[in-house]
Amino acid sequence: MIGMTLLGILGLVGLFVLLALRMPVGLSMLAVGLVGTVVANANQFIAVGMASDQAWARGLRIAYSNISGETFEAASNYNLLVIPMFVLMGTLAGVSGMSNDLFTMAYRWMGHLRGGLASATIAACAGFAALSGSSLASAVTMGRVALPEMKRYKYADGLATGSVAAGGTLGFLIPPSGGMIIYAVLTEQSIGRLFMAGVFPGIILTLLFIGAIYLIVLRKPEAGPRGEKSSWPERKASALAALPILSVVVLTIGGMYTGFFTPVEASAVGAFFTFVIAAFRRSLSPTALKTVVLQTMNATATVFLIIIGAFVFIPFMSLTEVPAQLVTLLTSLPIGELGVLLIIIAVYIFLGMFLESLAMLVLTIPVVIPIAIGLEWDLIWFGIIVVIVLEMGMISPPVGINVFIVKSIAPEVPMGTIFRGIWPFWFAMALMIVLLIIFPQIALFLPETLVG
Amino acid sequence: VSSEELTVATFVPPQHHTNTVMFAWFAEELEARSGGDLTMQLFPAGQLGAGPVQQYKRAVEGVADITFGVSAYTPALFPKTMLAIPPGASENSAEATQRILAVFDEYLADEYEDVKVIALSTAAGIGIAATQDMSTLEGMGGAKLVPYAAMTTPIIEAMGAVPVQMPVSEMYTALSTGTIDGAYATYNNMTPPWNFWDVTTHFVDNVPVQHAVIFVVMNRERYEGLSDQHRAIIDELAGEPASMKLAESFDGADARSLQMMMDTEGKGYELVTVSDEERARMDAAVADGMAAIFADYAERGIDNAEEIYNAINR
Amino acid sequence: MDDDALKPPRAIQLLDTVLSRLALVLGGTTLLFMTAFSVWNVLIMRKVLNNPIVGAEDLLVLALVVIVALSVPLGARTGAHIEIEVLENTMSAGFAKWSMIIVKILGFGVLAIMSWRLWHAGETAAKFGETTQQLLISYGPFYYLLAVSIGIYAVVVLLDIWQLIRSDKVIPLKLYGDTL
Numbered sequence: 018m019i020g021m022t023l024l025g026i027l028g029l030v031g032l033f034v035l036l037a038l039r040m041p042v043g044l045s046m047l048a049v050g051l052v053g054t055v056v057a058n059a060n061q062f063i064a065v066g067m068a069s070d071q072a073w074a075r076g077l078r079i080a081y082s083n084i085s086g087e088t089f090e091a092a093s094n095y096n097l098l099v100i101p102m103f104v105l106m107g108t109l110a111g112v113s114g115m116s117n118d119l120f121t122m123a124y125r126w127m128g129h130l131r132g133g134l135a136s137a138t139i140a141a142c143a144g145f146a147a148l149s150g151s152s153l154a155s156a157v158t159m160g161r162v163a164l165p166e167m168k169r170y171k172y173a174d175g176l177a178t179g180s181v182a183a184g185g186t187l188g189f190l191i192p193p194s195g196g197m198i199i200y201a202v203l204t205e206q207s208i209g210r211l212f213m214a215g216v217f218p219g220i221i222l223t224l225l226f227i228g229a230i231y232l233i234v235l236r237k238p239e240a241g242p243r244g245e246k247s248s249w250p251e252r253k254a255s256a257l258a259a260l261p262i263l264s265v266v267v268l269t270i271g272g273m274y275t276g277f278f279t280p281v282e283a284s285a286v287g288a289f290f291t292f293v294i295a296a297f298r299r300s301l302s303p304t305a306l307k308t309v310v311l312q313t314m315n316a317t318a319t320v321f322l323i324i325i326g327a328f329v330f331i332p333f334m335s336l337t338e339v340p341a342q343l344v345t346l347l348t349s350l351p352i353g354e355l356g357v358l359l360i361i362i363a364v365y366i367f368l369g370m371f372l373e374s375l376a377m378l379v380l381t382i383p384v385v386i387p388i389a390i391g392l393e394w395d396l397i398w399f400g401i402i403v404v405i406v407l408e409m410g411m412i413s414p415p416v417g418i419n420v421f422i423v424k425s426i427a428p429e430v431p432m433g434t435i436f437r438g439i440w441p442f443w444f445a446m447a448l449m450i451v452l453l454i455i456f457p458q459i460a461l462f463l464p465e466t467l468v469g
Numbered sequence: 470v471s472s473e474e475l476t477v478a479t480f481v482p483p484q485h486h487t488n489t490v491m492f493a494w495f496a497e498e499l500e501a502r503s504g505g506d507l508t509m510q511l512f513p514a515g516q517l518g519a520g521p522v523q524q525y526k527r528a529v530e531g532v533a534d535i536t537f538g539v540s541a542y543t544p545a546l547f548p549k550t551m552l553a554i555p556p557g558a559s560e561n562s563a564e565a566t567q568r569i570l571a572v573f574d575e576y577l578a579d580e581y582e583d584v585k586v587i588a589l590s591t592a593a594g595i596g597i598a599a600t601q602d603m604s605t606l607e608g609m610g611g612a613k614l615v616p617y618a619a620m621t622t623p624i625i626e627a628m629g630a631v632p633v634q635m636p637v638s639e640m641y642t643a644l645s646t647g648t649i650d651g652a653y654a655t656y657n658n659m660t661p662p663w664n665f666w667d668v669t670t671h672f673v674d675n676v677p678v679q680h681a682v683i684f685v686v687m688n689r690e691r692y693e694g695l696s697d698q699h700r701a702i703i704d705e706l707a708g709e710p711a712s713m714k715l716a717e718s719f720d721g722a723d724a725r726s727l728q729m730m731m732d733t734e735g736k737g738y739e740l741v742t743v744s745d746e747e748r749a750r751m752d753a754a755v756a757d758g759m760a761a762i763f764a765d766y767a768e769r770g771i772d773n774a775e776e777i778y779n780a781i782n783r
Numbered sequence: 784m785d786d787d788a789l790k791p792p793r794a795i796q797l798l799d800t801v802l803s804r805l806a807l808v809l810g811g812t813t814l815l816f817m818t819a820f821s822v823w824n825v826l827i828m829r830k831v832l833n834n835p836i837v838g839a840e841d842l843l844v845l846a847l848v849v850i851v852a853l854s855v856p857l858g859a860r861t862g863a864h865i866e867i868e869v870l871e872n873t874m875s876a877g878f879a880k881w882s883m884i885i886v887k888i889l890g891f892g893v894l895a896i897m898s899w900r901l902w903h904a905g906e907t908a909a910k911f912g913e914t915t916q917q918l919l920i921s922y923g924p925f926y927y928l929l930a931v932s933i934g935i936y937a938v939v940v941l942l943d944i945w946q947l948i949r950s951d952k953v954i955p956l957k958l959y960g961d962t963l
């Protein structure tokens with residue numbers, strides 16, 4: 018018989034060993050959740066004097082009940098309908114070349130400025146982010162369009178790749194966002210409110226990225242030469258071409274914001290209209306359709322296996338009371354709330370160097386959220402902070418998933434150059450977090466005043 | 470006697486009155502009556518398993534020793550218990566609870582053979598929060614109205630309204646945008662955290678009261694495995710004491726919210742009471758709706774639905 | 784890049800074909816249903832006609848279960864299930880291979896248990912009243928579907944082990960275009 022706390026710690030150690038040995042994150046959580054539930058319950062029953070064979074049998078039955086019950090609970094969760102629907106919308110937008118229109122429009126309006134192509138990339142990424150819930154998809158799609166253009170205008174490699182890698186992360190912050198959906202479901206927060214909370218931080222971070230580009234070209238003008246100045250008719254034509262896509266964005270985000278749609282409804286309506294636009298553009302060849310279906314299911318598989326894993330793992334963690342004890346420990350330290358928050362952020366930044374963002378989210382939520390609840394932080398605001406810290410991890414070395422994606426599109430640029438190019442953007446994100454700590458209203462204004 | 474700890478799982482947040490009133494009381498009683506030998510540990514907010522749907526199953530399979538759930542989430546499991554949902558003689562949780570307990574042995578016990586019942590009670594939907602005056606059948610005509618449970622759809626239709634299904638978490642937005650015109654609610658929904666008072670123009674009371682039936686059940690094996698002394702403590706608390714405490718928890722939350730509504734000025738809604746004549750018309754509509762519900766029960770192989778409903782509302 | 788060395792053994796190619804055809808036909812149909820049915824229910828039936836479809840949520844949730852069941856084993860072949868590869872470079876080739884085999888054996892065990900228990904839960908779904916809330920459609924068949932899905936995932940993991948022992952690496956199924 019062992020203590021519950023020790024058991025919880027052993028469970029976490031076991032989880033990290035499995036992860037380090039490259040077991041998929043969802044499967045690792047399932048394995049530890051299954052075994053941990055058996056042991057934790059058996060322990061409890063033995064502690065109250067039940068015969069040990071009986072206690073183990075009951076522990077096993079409970080674990081069996083959880084592994085099927087929680088799997089079904091996750092797979093039949095009404096709120097999670099938004100995952101395949103928003104992924105569908107993003108992949109449709111991806112195959113239909115809507116990213117081209119967004120970039121062309123941003124370029125026509127900003128390209129003549131110093132560093133304008135990089136700024137246009139960021140702006141187009143922000144627009145695409147409003148159609149796609151994944152930062153990878155945003156980086157791939159916009160990278161294909163923007164990187165060749167920046168090469169043509171002899172942009173410094175670091176600035177070009179850095180702006181695509183960083184701009185891509187906006188896909189995670191600007192709604193819809195796969196990360197926010199998972200956070201909302203695991204913390205029982207409203208997806209709609211969380212999405213709304215991401216709007217202003219998304220816009221401000223976009224501006225901060227553009228500001229970072231401005232500072233880079235101020236110091237090194239040759240890093241981002243000016244492009245041609247577009248005429249007004251060209252500008253208008255580009256805006257007109259991007260109008261259908263922007264309408265879908267306004268319809269889905271605006272529909273949620275005014276409460277005309279719930280997030281689930283908005284996701285289906287958004288996917289439908291993106292489909293209609295893609296069909297009008299004649300971009301839905303049989304191959305394109307196959308790509309859309311398979312990619313949507315691929316992303317659905319990714320998200321659901323780790324959610325199922327988390328659903329099985331969390332009851333085990335709760336039983337061991339390790340999260341509750343961590344709350345007690347942290348809140349007893351003489352460092353104040355801000356101190357605790359900074360520790361959490363520092364840990365996230367550290368883990369973010371190595372871990373994939375969705376994996377990190379499901380792994381940390383069971384432990385971190387009780388702390389946030391214990392300190393009575395607003396979970397919507399905290400969710401936005403977490404999302405931005407996860408974005409920092411996507412571009413920070415040594416494992417920066419967006420950097421890897423950009424590298425696959427621009428294989429001739431050395432990895433080191435790309436990583437050096439992301440630092441200005443990394444600091445822009447850090448600044449965004451500071452702003453959110455000082456002015457929580459940046460995140461909370463929309464959800465509080467407009468949808469309740 | 471060795472010491473025992475029971476695990477209790479709810480799906481509502483830690484600060485919900487079910488946790489802070491009902492289960493706080495239950496924990497105190499267990500401890501006091503056993504001299505600290507029998508205790509419970511509460512796992513709120515779905516910590517031992519997500520969502521309300523599988524709460525009964527979790528008790529049967531022992532995921533938690535005791536679980537708290539809502540019968541309407543598994544309609545196929547508690548068809549007879551669910552006859553306490555539609556409007557009848559009970560105007561609040563306490564009345565409904567007494568009526569359910571009164572018929573339990575004769576009509577409902579066979580729905581709970583796999584568990585030890587600790588408490589059965591209701592949350593009473595005593596009014597309609599609305600963006601228009603729904604204090605008359607004319608006012609309800611064509612209005613989109615969310616019932617307290619899907620099974621009362623025929624009653625909503627008989628009252629002339631259009632039934633819409635929606636989780637309570639979405640109602641605030643739906644009321645503010647006109648997706649729905651009203652929802653069966655309690656005073657508790659008007660005040661924080663739900664804040665329906667910000668998005669409604671009327672709270673109509675003296676309507677036919679709908680109920681959400683709530684259960685607290687215990688794993689049978691665990692119950693039978695307790696020492697005689699501990700089992701006796703559970704037996705003392707189970708049934709009427711725990712059920713009435715649960716009713717008190719719900720009625721009390723409602724009373725506090727009503728007080729808050731009285732004390733708070735500057736909200737843009739008015740309290741409207743249905744006149745007795747109008748209530749009689751509504752009750753007649755309820756009777757029409759009930760006929761459809763009984764017919765549906767008969768189709769599903771339960772022929773004595775009317776008898777059970779009448780017994781509950783005797 | 785299409786030389787034979789990058790193709791998995793025949794049996795696995797066959798499995799890949801089956802999985803992706805199922806995904807395309809059934810998955811595509813389900814996605815189409817989810818989108819079209821939601822839009823119809825929300826925009827036409829509710830917003831315009833004021834007459835929402837009874838049980839729409841029930842059907843959508845069941846469609847979600849179908850999509851998840853079809854996606855998870857496909858994702859096992861395409862590498863969708865996130866792994867953390869930070870330490871891979873520090874491992875010797877032998878350790879990388881054999882630790883992976885052990886991890887996969889463990890994974891197979893977990894998935895086999897999961898599949899078995901999901902099947903069992905399907906058998907007891909009626910007993911626990913597990914149905915959708917409005918149309919009272921039994922969850923039983925959908926538990927069976929998930930059991931089969933996870934069972935196929937378990938088979939995929941077994942075939943991975945076979946590939947590892949045979950040729951030291953697992954060759955994934957490439958989707959059309961890029962995996963996002």
Ligand code: NA
Pocket residue numbers: 145146147148149150151187188189190191192193194
């Ligand atoms: Na996004």
Ligand code: NA
Pocket residue numbers: 369370371372409410411412413414415416417418
């Ligand atoms: Na990183």
